[in-house]
Amino acid sequence: MLFNSTSFLIFFPIVVCMYFLLPGRLLQNLWLLICSYFFYMCWQPVYGLLLLGVTAVSYTGGLFIGRARGRASSKAVLTISILLVLGTLFFFKYVNFTVDILSGVLRVLHIGFAPSHFNIVLPVGISFYTFQALGYLIDVYRGDIEAEKDPLKYALFISFFLQLLAGPIGRARNLLYEIPARHHFDFEKARDGVLLMLWGFFLKIVLADRLTIFVDTVYGDIETFPGWYLIIATILFGVQIYCDFAGYSTIALGAAGILGIDLTDNFQAPYLAATSQEFWSRWHISLTGWFRDYLYIPLGGNRKGKARKQLNRMIVFLVSGLWHGADLSFVIWGALNGLYQVLGDILKPLRDAFVSFFRIDRKAAGHRVLQSVITFCLVDISWIFFRADNMKAAISCIRSMLRASNPWVLSGGALFECGLDGHDFNVIILSLILLTAADFFKYRKIKLRDVLCSQAAWVRVLLIPLFICFILLTGVWGPGYNAANFIYFQF
Numbered sequence: 001m002l003f004n005s006t007s008f009l010i011f012f013p014i015v016v017c018m019y020f021l022l023p024g025r026l027l028q029n030l031w032l033l034i035c036s037y038f039f040y041m042c043w044q045p046v047y048g049l050l051l052l053g054v055t056a057v058s059y060t061g062g063l064f065i066g067r068a069r070g071r072a073s074s075k076a077v078l079t080i081s082i083l084l085v086l087g088t089l090f091f092f093k094y095v096n097f098t099v100d101i102l103s104g105v106l107r108v109l110h111i112g113f114a115p116s117h118f119n120i121v122l123p124v125g126i127s128f129y130t131f132q133a134l135g136y137l138i139d140v141y142r143g144d145i146e147a148e149k150d151p152l153k154y155a156l157f158i159s160f161f162l163q164l165l166a167g168p169i170g171r172a173r174n175l176l177y178e179i180p181a182r183h184h185f186d187f188e189k190a191r192d193g194v195l196l197m198l199w200g201f202f203l204k205i206v207l208a209d210r211l212t213i214f215v216d217t218v219y220g221d222i223e224t225f226p227g228w229y230l231i232i233a234t235i236l237f238g239v240q241i242y243c244d245f246a247g248y249s250t251i252a253l254g255a256a257g258i259l260g261i262d263l264t265d266n267f268q269a270p271y272l273a274a275t276s277q278e279f280w281s282r283w284h285i286s287l288t289g290w291f292r293d294y295l296y297i298p299l300g301g302n303r304k305g306k307a308r309k310q311l312n313r314m315i316v317f318l319v320s321g322l323w324h325g326a327d328l329s330f331v332i333w334g335a336l337n338g339l340y341q342v343l344g345d346i347l348k349p350l351r352d353a354f355v356s357f358f359r360i361d362r363k364a365a366g367h368r369v370l371q372s373v374i375t376f377c378l379v380d381i382s383w384i385f386f387r388a389d390n391m392k393a394a395i396s397c398i399r400s401m402l403r404a405s406n407p408w409v410l411s412g413g414a415l416f417e418c419g420l421d422g423h424d425f426n427v428i429i430l431s432l433i434l435l436t437a438a439d440f441f442k443y444r445k446i447k448l449r450d451v452l453c454s455q456a457a458w459v460r461v462l463l464i465p466l467f468i469c470f471i472l473l474t475g476v477w478g479p480g481y482n483a484a485n486f487i488y489f490q491f
Contacts, residue, residue, distance in 0.1 A: 025182040039161035058133035066147030097326030125165035136172040153180040168264040168286035183260030196254025204247030205475035211240035213419040227404030238380040269439035274371035276340035333385040
């Protein structure tokens with residue numbers, strides 16, 4: 001059941017109405033748990049057992065860790081629990097990747113044994129809820145939180161349907177107590193939630209799904225659409241993946257707000273960042289924070305010298321790449337983004353000297369725009385490895401772009417051969433202006449929802465229906481259209 005499907009638009013109002021009509025916290029939580037499992041099992045019913053298994057293992061492990069805290073057995077239980085949870089993720093996501101690596105090694109050694117692939121379907125959302133469970137186990141072991149004794153509350157924390165499939169990855173110290181709390185209907189929260197959901201639908205069905213048509217056409221046939229076609233498609237993919245993932249996160253944020261639950265805002269205008277480091281403090285914030293707290297800092301963070309700091313950064317980004325997908329192209333994607341940060345630190349004295357020598361005002365708008373453009377270009381280059389089907393395809397795309405000799409495709413309507421017509425490109429341009437303006441206000445920590453709600457009633461009555469009509473008239477939906485999956489569901 002997709003957020004951008006008719007079934008969800010029927011399902012969610014029913015969930016909300018029943019949630020606020022039910023008396024008492026226990027019934028509310030039980031209702032949310034039932035709805036969460038129903039939502040997840042709409043994809044593949046049998047994987048409801050997998051979700052239940054991860055929940056049971058981490059819940060039981062947390063109880064034993066809490067009871068044994070301070071003793072050697074506590075670390076042993078933590079290790080076993082982590083291995084069981086990670087083992088589940090490894091089997092479904094990385095076993096065939098491991099088989100491929102083993103096959104390659106055996107070929108190099110001229111050994112004639114070829115292990116077979118397993119016929120496995122990756123359960124949607126498994127990377128997210130396993131990481132949420134791992135974070136809980138580590139928090140209990142560190143003593144940051146007490147082990148949760150109520151199985152209903154814990155099960156709801158792991159399976160809450162609005163952040164189950166693609167995050168944000170919740171922290172037990174907040175979400176474990178936030179979701180099961182007694183919530184009453186709040187008009188202002190519901191109003192803000194609806195506005196957020198509308199913005200999320202705009203990002204997904206007006207921009208992301210429209211850009212998907214162009215990007216998939218070009219990347220699906222790079223022989224027919226080489227050079228500048230690929231350059232434009234890569235730039236647009238950077239926008240597509242942002243609108244797709246931020247669209248999902250914003251819908252989830254708004255829907256949870258209607259229920260009175262606060263989720264992490266996963267995106268803070270990342271493409272306005274001036275450096276790669278700032279970009280990653282604004283992109284997929286819950287995952288970045290997870291890796292910081294549970295991998296980077298335990299590795300030593302920046303406490304063991306400059307060289308170790310850079311090594312720790314590279315390890316984090318390599319693991320992050322592998323988390324996104326079981327393919328070498330994702331590892332390269334992670335390595336590139338780690339390398340950007342390492343080089344950024346190393347070259348900082350040279351940049352400072354350059355700025356000082358030429359007396360450049362770093363606060364000037366022109367300088368900030370230039371920094372953001374350079375950062376976007378660097379990030380967008382790494383997206384090639386993210387979007388291409390595999391490493392070989394990514395290298396082919398880069399070669400084609402480096403040899404680009406067809407700049408005439410930028411005029412004369414040649415781009416209209418890639419699935420979108422002039423009307424679609426006009427919608428994209430207008431939508432990008434809206435997105436840039438909204439992100440600019442967000443970057444400046446100005447909530448447009450508050451600005452809109454402070455206006456006169458006639459302004460709100462005019463603008464909100466107009467925006468809804470714009471989404472309905474320009475969104476990629478309707479008869480013959482299959483609601484497109486969100487990109488991050490595959491991770």
